[in-house]
Amino acid sequence: xxxxxxxxxxxxxxxxxxxxxxxxxxxxxxxxxxxxxxxxxxxxxxxxxxxxxxxxxxxxxxxxxxxxxxxxxxxxxxxxxxxxxxxxxxxxxxxxxxxxxxxxxxxxxxxxxxxxxxxxxxxxxxxxxxxxxxxxxxxxxxxxxxxxxxxxxxxxxxxxxxxxxxxxxxxxxxxxxxxxxxxxxxxxxxxxxxxxxxxxxxxxxxxxxxxxxxxxxxxxxxxxxxxxxxxxxxxxxxxxxxxxxxxxxxxxxxxxxxxxxxxx
Amino acid sequence: xxxxxxxxxxxxxxxxxxxxxxxxxxxxxxxxxxxxxxxxxxxxxxxxxxxxxxxxxxxxxxxxxxxxxxxxxxxxxxxxxxxxxxxxxxxxxxxxxxxxxxxxxxxxxxxxxxxxxxxxxxxxxxxxxxxxxxxxxxxxxxxxxxxxxxxxxxxxxxxxxxxxxxxxxxxxxxxxxxxxxxxxxxxxxxxxxxxxxxxxxxxxxxxxxxxxxxxxxxxxxxxxxxxxxxxxxxxxxxxxxxxxxxxxxxxxxxxxxxxxxxxxxxxxxxxxxxxxxxxxxxxxxxxxxxxxxxxxxxxxxxxxxxxxxxxxxxxxxxxxxxxxxxxxxxxxxxxxxxxxxxxxxxxxxxxxxxxxxxxxxxxxxxxxxxxxxxxxxxxxxxxxxxxxxxxxxxxxxxxxxxxxxxxxxxxxxxxxxxxxxxxxxxxxxxxxxxxxxxxxxxxxxxxxxxxxxxxxxxxxxxxxxxxxxxxxxxxxxxxxxxxxxxxxxxxxxxxxxxxxxxxxxxxxxxxxxxxxxxxxxxxxxxxxxxxxxxxxxxxxxxxxxxxxxxxxxxxxxxxxxxxxxxxxxxxxxxxxxxxxxxx
Numbered sequence: 001x002x003x004x005x006x007x008x009x010x011x012x013x014x015x016x017x018x019x020x021x022x023x024x025x026x027x028x029x030x031x032x033x034x035x036x037x038x039x040x041x042x043x044x045x046x047x048x049x050x051x052x053x054x055x056x057x058x059x060x061x062x063x064x065x066x067x068x069x070x071x072x073x074x075x076x077x078x079x080x081x082x083x084x085x086x087x088x089x090x091x092x093x094x095x096x097x098x099x100x101x102x103x104x105x106x107x108x109x110x111x112x113x114x115x116x117x118x119x120x121x122x123x124x125x126x127x128x129x130x131x132x133x134x135x136x137x138x139x140x141x142x143x144x145x146x147x148x149x150x151x152x153x154x155x156x157x158x159x160x161x162x163x164x165x166x167x168x169x170x171x172x173x174x175x176x177x178x179x180x181x182x183x184x185x186x187x188x189x190x191x192x193x194x195x196x197x198x199x200x201x202x203x204x205x206x207x208x209x210x211x212x213x214x215x216x217x218x219x220x221x222x223x224x225x226x227x228x229x230x231x232x233x234x235x236x237x238x239x240x241x242x243x244x245x246x247x248x249x250x251x252x253x254x255x256x257x258x259x260x261x262x263x264x
Numbered sequence: 265x266x267x268x269x270x271x272x273x274x275x276x277x278x279x280x281x282x283x284x285x286x287x288x289x290x291x292x293x294x295x296x297x298x299x300x301x302x303x304x305x306x307x308x309x310x311x312x313x314x315x316x317x318x319x320x321x322x323x324x325x326x327x328x329x330x331x332x333x334x335x336x337x338x339x340x341x342x343x344x345x346x347x348x349x350x351x352x353x354x355x356x357x358x359x360x361x362x363x364x365x366x367x368x369x370x371x372x373x374x375x376x377x378x379x380x381x382x383x384x385x386x387x388x389x390x391x392x393x394x395x396x397x398x399x400x401x402x403x404x405x406x407x408x409x410x411x412x413x414x415x416x417x418x419x420x421x422x423x424x425x426x427x428x429x430x431x432x433x434x435x436x437x438x439x440x441x442x443x444x445x446x447x448x449x450x451x452x453x454x455x456x457x458x459x460x461x462x463x464x465x466x467x468x469x470x471x472x473x474x475x476x477x478x479x480x481x482x483x484x485x486x487x488x489x490x491x492x493x494x495x496x497x498x499x500x501x502x503x504x505x506x507x508x509x510x511x512x513x514x515x516x517x518x519x520x521x522x523x524x525x526x527x528x529x530x531x532x533x534x535x536x537x538x539x540x541x542x543x544x545x546x547x548x549x550x551x552x553x554x555x556x557x558x559x560x561x562x563x564x565x566x567x568x569x570x571x572x573x574x575x576x577x578x579x580x581x582x583x584x585x586x587x588x589x590x591x592x593x594x595x596x597x598x599x600x601x602x603x604x605x606x607x608x609x610x611x612x613x614x615x616x617x618x619x620x621x622x623x624x625x626x627x628x629x630x631x632x633x634x635x636x637x638x639x640x641x642x643x644x645x646x647x648x649x650x651x652x653x654x655x656x657x658x659x660x661x662x663x664x665x666x667x668x669x670x671x672x673x674x675x676x677x678x679x680x681x682x683x684x685x686x687x688x689x690x691x692x693x694x695x696x697x698x699x700x701x702x703x704x705x706x707x708x709x710x711x712x713x714x715x716x717x718x719x720x721x722x723x724x725x726x727x728x729x730x731x732x733x734x735x736x737x738x739x740x741x742x743x744x745x746x747x748x749x750x751x752x753x754x755x756x757x758x759x760x761x762x763x764x765x766x767x768x769x770x771x772x773x774x775x776x777x778x779x780x781x782x783x784x785x786x787x788x789x790x791x792x793x794x795x796x797x798x799x800x801x802x803x804x805x806x807x808x809x810x811x812x813x814x815x816x817x818x819x820x821x822x823x824x825x826x827x828x829x830x831x832x833x834x835x836x837x838x839x840x841x842x843x844x845x846x847x
Contacts, residue, residue: 159686164642174630
């Protein structure tokens with residue numbers, strides 16, 4: 001609950017902060033390089049090596065990071081659930097072919113895959129979603145398939161089959177709703193994973209490109225100024241850690257809620 | 265002085281009382297039955313005695329064993345008592361035994377843990393104990409893992425592990441509920457036998473089990489004691505109305521409740537049916553071998569057998585849930601082929617199934633109204649929502665649930681209510697044949713009676729045919745016109761209800777009938793006349809598959825499988841049916 005509150009607070013701040021702040025995240029100010037953070041000054045988080053306001057940039061970073069994470073998780077949710085449920089319910093040869101395809105994708109070295117994408121196409125926002133989504137839905141598909149295999153044998157599914165309920169209706173009316181608990185828990189655990197991957201890519205300079213920024217990009221910039229301006233590293237790194245922790249706790253809380261519900 | 269003394273025991277979870285002011289005592293060497301329906305607090309009492317209650321339970325009162333307090337003492341003090349003071353045998357031995365340890369290791373660990381013997385002696389003592397509980401070839405069982413033993417063997421191993429530290433009191437919590445009736449009789453005889461060494465607290469819902477094996481009986485309801493006394497007294501003259509109700513609902517073989525209505529034309533005919541499960545061509549398991557079954561309109565046919573007898577496979581093949589290997593199924597004049605998906609809607613709506621586990625057969629995410637309406641959506645898609653709602657409400661009314669249940673989820677229903685909903689779903693299409701697969705096995709005695717009464721009522725009103733699969737002969741007695749007895753995939757005997765119970769001709773049927781525990785201390789039943797357990801269908805015995813367990817077996821039984829033939833009033837597959845039937 002506390003983690004949910006903190007997370008809500010950060011997100012609200014990330015949305016409202018840049019709107020009410022007098023500074024813009026792109027606006028440079030060469031008279032004001034590497035200013036220390038402080039509540040009294042105009043820049044509460046200080047400024048970076050180009051004189052940009054770090055508070056606005058950090059909030060912008062949170063926005064981008066969370067949007068990337070949520071969209072990527074949503075992509076993996078839709079593809080993964082549909083793919084896993086179909087493979088698991090239909091079974092047999094269809095299942096074997098579909099799951100071998102997943103295994104093949106698993107075998108692709110992720111970083112290599114991302115670099116290839118970056119080289120082959122223009123670096124853009126969309127590509128990050130594709131790259132992260134392409135990795136995350138594999139896990140989701142496997143988990144959903146496993147659950148579906150056990151649900152398929154449950155008597156209420158057998159009862160539906162016996163009555164003559166169509167396969168599509170069985171999957172969407174009987175299987176999918178009963179996957180909900182597992183899926184929701186897994187999504188809340190996928191989001192921090194996606195955040196980490198995005199930050200990692202941005203840190204390597206493969207993710208979000210300047211002048212746009214994300215928490216990973218800010219940490220990367222901070223590392224370069226670590227000796228003179230430690231706040232440039234500590235503030236985005238602290239935010240990143242807090243957001244990750246909150247999502248993880250939230251995931252645990254969700255699991256407790258859904259576990260107790262299924263045990264009822 | 266009493267060995268175990270429980271005084272004003274209360275176990276509660278927040279404001280939910282599981283046990284309330286329960287007091288009783290067990291003296292040395294005594295056997296006491298603790299009887300109640302599910303949720304009456306019997307298991308909670310056992311866990312309280314052993315100090316195994318979950319952390320969120322609050323206890324009050326006192327439990328003393330040999331004068332030593334067990335409630336609210338430290339784990340260390342409890343451990344000392346658990347070893348040679350109290351031991352427990354749980355319902356499901358597969359859960360209670362460690363799957364990663366050999367049986368012998370598990371038992372010798374108990375000895376070593378409690379410093380009751382040296383490592384060198386442990387093996388000999390364990391082997392002795394395994395022999396004592398009737399495990400054949402103790403040397404081999406010592407090195408066996410739990411999954412390599414059958415259910416009955418596992419329960420024997422569990423009893424051995426409970427006894428090895430020579431406890432003063434053995435608590436057996438529904439020790440035979442998960443076992444077949446013939447194995448149940450064997451285990452109960454074993455428990456009666458070891459009673460010479462230890463006091464026994466037998467927890468069960470089955471009055472028949474208590475009648476045969478306990479000197480004293482305690483009846484609990486809603487966490488409190490309603491009656492206690494000598495078993496004979498309680499069964500003969502129950503003082504409390506709850507006890508009387510339990511006794512009235514207890515399964516009995518001497519009370520026939522043959523349903524109303526007279527059978528009409530044949531609606532379902534299965535001939536020469538075989539079901540084979542293949543393991544990718546390597547091994548094949550013949551679950552059903554050339555079984556014939558006919559069901560007439562308005563008739564109830566019961567199929568009885570122990571687990572592994574093929575009774576479920578037979579009806580599943582008829583329903584199209586598993587493929588039929590050989591044979592013919594004719595339903596209302598039309599031959600049925602293949603899987604359920606490929607059958608016409610008309611046939612599907614004519615054949616409906618009610619499952620054993622009422623909770624598992626209802627989608628937990630759907631409300632009662634949509635669960636019952638689903639078959640209508642498939643078979644009568646043209647109905648308006650209004651008509652559909654009316655039909656659902658009226659069928660729910662018919663199975664004895666009001667409109668208040670329409671918006672409930674399955675987890676908000678009791679077992680009996682959930683089974684009524686499952687029956688309503690099966691009945692809404694007005695089927696010709698209703699198949700009930702162990703439909704009352706998971707229900708308490710009084711609820712079971714109600715569900716059977718409901719089925720009889722529906723049958724009388726609508727002329728429905730019912731195929732009732734069960735392992736419980738008292739259910740057979742109560743509901744069926746005709747009975748089929750199956751053993752290892754074959755039909756061994758079939759006859760009219762009354763004829764079967766008056767004089768069974770097949771030795772297996774006779775043994776089944778003798779093994780049923782009867783709630784009457786004067787003639788308790790529950791006799792273990794069958795040794796051993798059902799052999800594996802992967803490697804069935806030659807000739808008559810029953811011969812290894814049959815006390816009448818002669819040479820011909822080993823080599824030649826008997827044919828079905830009419831003997832007296834029953835059709836039976838046994839070489840010596842005339843002799844045996846006459847006994």
